[in-house]
Amino acid sequence: MTALTCIIPAFNEAPRIETVLDALRGHPLIDEVIVVDDGSDDGTADIAEAAAGDHAGRRILRQPENGGKSRAVAAGIEAAQGRLIMLLDADLLGLGADHLSDLAAPVLAGRADVAISLRRNAPRLWHLLGIDYISGERVMPRDLLLPHTDTIRRLPRFGLEVFINGLWLENRMRVSVVHWPAVDSPLKYAKHGRLAGLRADAAMLGDIFRTVPPHRAIRQVLTLRARRI
Numbered sequence: 001m002t003a004l005t006c007i008i009p010a011f012n013e014a015p016r017i018e019t020v021l022d023a024l025r026g027h028p029l030i031d032e033v034i035v036v037d038d039g040s041d042d043g044t045a046d047i048a049e050a051a052a053g054d055h056a057g058r059r060i061l062r063q064p065e066n067g068g069k070s071r072a073v074a075a076g077i078e079a080a081q082g083r084l085i086m087l088l089d090a091d092l093l094g095l096g097a098d099h100l101s102d103l104a105a106p107v108l109a110g111r112a113d114v115a116i117s118l119r120r121n122a123p124r125l126w127h128l129l130g131i132d133y134i135s136g137e138r139v140m141p142r143d144l145l146l147p148h149t150d151t152i153r154r155l156p157r158f159g160l161e162v163f164i165n166g167l168w169l170e171n172r173m174r175v176s177v178v179h180w181p182a183v184d185s186p187l188k189y190a191k192h193g194r195l196a197g198l199r200a201d202a203a204m205l206g207d208i209f210r211t212v213p214p215h216r217a218i219r220q221v222l223t224l225r226a227r228r229i
């Protein structure tokens with residue numbers, strides 16, 4: 001059985017996705033890579049296919065229209081063959097193969113049930129608390145997610161991470177926080193312009209708090225922090 005599947009949801013990430021895929025190329029711990037192109041119109045899927053070549057275990061799922069990250073990830077979970085799932089954003093800067101190894105290692109070794117990244121440019125508060133509760137880079141058992149793909153598909157576009165947090169807490173998962181001091185996630189204004197970036201940030205917060213009210217989000221942060229190994 002495949003041990004680890006990496007799922008990368010991507011929407012209009014043509015300038016960045018090849019660099020992310022380079023970090024995965026030939027990685028000894030990752031058996032399968034699934035890029036879920038979420039209706040991109042900038043050639044993201046074509047770039048991902050060219051990067052994959054004819055390598056076994058590399059697949060591109062093309063969604064017919066843009067449905068949001070949650071829906072894209074649900075499709076990837078259902079297609080995955082791995083016992084473990086690694087979720088990875090398509091726009092990361094500075095990502096290397098060693099970062100992926102560090103993220104996977106605690107779960108593969110059985111020291112933790114799940115793992116989550118703490119990137120260099122995560123908000124300062126998350127660094128002070130020692131956990132980024134909305135990080136998109138995670139490792140966890142596929143069996144934890146598979147029964148919930150219908151629910152995930154119906155989540156707001158950016159409700160995925162806080163929904164997963166709820167599953168982790170409900171199942172009392174041991175959490176490994178993996179520091180990525182050389183990896184950044186580009187700010188939305190840098191990708192879309194200042195005004196569009198502010199709107200995107202506001203929409204993301206709206207999705208998060210429609211999924212989990214603010215008081216429960218705070219509880220998630222504190223409880224996840226307490227469950228760190």
